[in-house]
Amino acid sequence: MKSEVCGRPSFDVVVDPGTGRAAEIAHRAENVGFGGFFLGETSHDPLLLLAAASQTTSTMTLGTSIYVAFARTPMVTAVAANDVQALSHGRLRLGLGSQVKPHITRRFSMPWSRPAARMREYVQALHAIWDAWETGSPLDFDGEFYQHTLMTPMFDPGPNPFGRPPVQLAGVGEAMSRVAGEVADGFLVHSFVTDRYLAEVVLPSVQEGLSCSGRPRRDFTIGVTPMVACGTTADEIAAARDHVRGQIAFYGSTPAYRGVLDLHGWAGLHEKLYALSKAGEWDVMRSLIDDDVLAAFAVVGSVEEVADALVARWGAVSDHISVAARSSDSLAGWRSVLKNTEAQVINEVHD
Structure with a gap:
């Protein structure tokens, strides 16, 4: 979350760690000074790897950017996210995305229909499941796309001591942006976006959703993962x-x-x-x-030039900026930038 005093967003990192290296790379990222460690779902299961990363880190946020919601039922996601939230002592940020129809139907062999409406119900189902575990009340979610009406004691993990993870939705178009504002805790802006498209299409749609749900912008986080071309x-x-x-x-x-x-x-x-x-x-x-x-x-540009440009372009409209690291070695180049940013924030707060 950006500082409420200076409005400066935090820097997170998105990586493709490869099998077996998530814990090591997350540890390095935290030492470099990144505030969050995010994994996408391409050739690995991000929640499984974040479970490993939770054991080698202690302060940074751990997030999915994204976890493919429609590839699994809300119950499967609720269970996995609940476990990682506990393992990380409450540091998980569950980012969900719809993917596109060919991947859902042909790669995952799962149904596809009206993605925005399905995602709205998906998030509602997650909260219904977590509500049942927290309160012990009967699970009774009967929606258009998902029905969850059975929860016996053997399969009930009970309340999570660290609460439920915040849910962020990812998307590009107006419909999914609006759904995020209605039912989610935040929005993950797709990398394929310009500042003009964000200002003219995404943010107004998010605000429509927030207005519908009666929530202020300060209770909602927006994260961007801009495309970056940098080096030394x-x-x-x-x-x-x-x-x-x-x-x-x-x-x-x-x-x-x-x-x-x-x-x-x-x-x-x-x-x-x-x-x-x-x-x-x-x-x-x-x-x-x-x-x-x-x-x-x-x-x-260089890491220093890119960091300044990211804040200038995206800082006013986002709470956290994620940068993609193409290799674990490229993390080290951000150390001085992140330390300088931290020092500047502290000075601005004291001033």
Whole structure:
């Protein structure tokens, strides 16, 4: 959470730790000075790895960015998140995302329908399950998509001594942003976003949801994970820039995300990227991302330059900024930046 005095967001890190290295990398990230350690769900189960990371860290937030909600039932997620919340002594931040239809139906073999409505009910079901464990009241959730009406003593873990984890939703469009404001504790802004799209589309939709739920913005957290191309040498920065062009091309080819490009008048770029993705021309796709598009989505430079640019672009609208570390060795470059940021916050608080 950003300081209420100076409004400065905290810096978290998102990594792909690889099998067996989450605990080690989380420990290094905490020592470097990151406030949070986030794992996405690609080729590993993030909650399983965060359970390991909870044993080598003591202060940093541990979060999923994201955990694929529709790949599992609310009961499965409620149980796993409850365990990690206990293991971490209350440091879990459960970030949920919907993924896209082909992955849910063809990779996970799970149903797909009206993702925003399903996600709203998913979060409500999670809280109904946690309520039953906390209070001992009968579990009686009967929704359109999920029904949870059985909880016998053998399967009831009882109240969690550290409470329930905050739930954050991730998304790109207006509908999911609005649902986050209605039922979640925060919103995780997708990496495929520009500051204009955030200001004109995402934040107004979140505010609509908050108004519907009767909650103020201060009770809700917004996290951003901007695309970053940084390094310690010119060659490293050039390689990182090329990598980010590939990220933008990949997301820009996805029909569900074309609204971001449409807002900037780049609909034709989506059509080209989509056609190339169908042909498997991934390298060609990267070449279509020119410097203007790159600058709209990413910040580029040394670690120090990137840190300043991230705060300048995203600090006023977010509570925490996550940076992606492409390797565990790249964590060390942030040490001096994070220590300077910490010292500056302390000075501003005392002033």
